[in-house]
Amino acid sequence: MRYDLVTFGETMIRLSPPNFRRLEQTDLLEVNIGGAELNVAVAAQRLGLRCAYVTRLTDNPLGCMISNKAREHGVDVSHIVWTKEDRVGLYFVEFGASPRASSVLYDRANSAMAKIKPGEVAWDEIFKEARAFHTTGITPALSPSTAEATKEAARKAKEHGLLVSIDLNYRARLWSQEEARRVMTELVQMADILITTE
Numbered sequence: 001m002r003y004d005l006v007t008f009g010e011t012m013i014r015l016s017p018p019n020f021r022r023l024e025q026t027d028l029l030e031v032n033i034g035g036a037e038l039n040v041a042v043a044a045q046r047l048g049l050r051c052a053y054v055t056r057l058t059d060n061p062l063g064c065m066i067s068n069k070a071r072e073h074g075v076d077v078s079h080i081v082w083t084k085e086d087r088v089g090l091y092f093v094e095f096g097a098s099p100r101a102s103s104v105l106y107d108r109a110n111s112a113m114a115k116i117k118p119g120e121v122a123w124d125e126i127f128k129e130a131r132a133f134h135t136t137g138i139t140p141a142l143s144p145s146t147a148e149a150t151k152e153a154a155r156k157a158k159e160h161g162l163l164v165s166i167d168l169n170y171r172a173r174l175w176s177q178e179e180a181r182r183v184m185t186e187l188v189q190m191a192d193i194l195i196t197t198e
Contacts (some may be wrong), residue, residue, distance in 0.1 A: 002050065003129065004049035004050045007052070009027070010035055010113035011033050011035030012034060012108060013066070014032045015029040015030070016032070020094075021094075023094055036138055038055075038075070052075065053149065063112070081116065083115075085111065089106070118149050128160060132164070135185075137167065140184070140187065141175045154166070163192045164191050166194055
């Protein structure tokens, strides 16, 4: 087996003020990355599984940062779709200090991953020697084309006999309950493992 697990989704650049500061009060931002599907690949890799992460990234220093961070953890990034256009999504996190809760501000519109289309990823090649596929409800929520690309990935995974894992991970900021129900109903029909908790 080449891969025990293949994950598919968006990773963004995370910017956070240090020391529980507010965005409006800081003159310094710590830079990191964050993405649910990459987190799963990294965790599984650290448990000894062979993992690959598939996404679409802008070929610039921000996209390279994401790819490099994944590689630092041993995750295979050779199937990333690179583009010279579009942008890498950003999000800002204010870590809360009681009684103030943490808050998140997203800046991900028109990201490279939001513009991925069916046919851009060589799923047959990736899945021919793989055991499991994982994605979340965040990925298809990014755009109609990303929803179709996610369905394509899940269908191809099933065709190749992979175990399919889907974390619903509903985000009201990305789509309505009706849109999520329409898209996710089709996706969950292909799931062997369905994660429904927060």
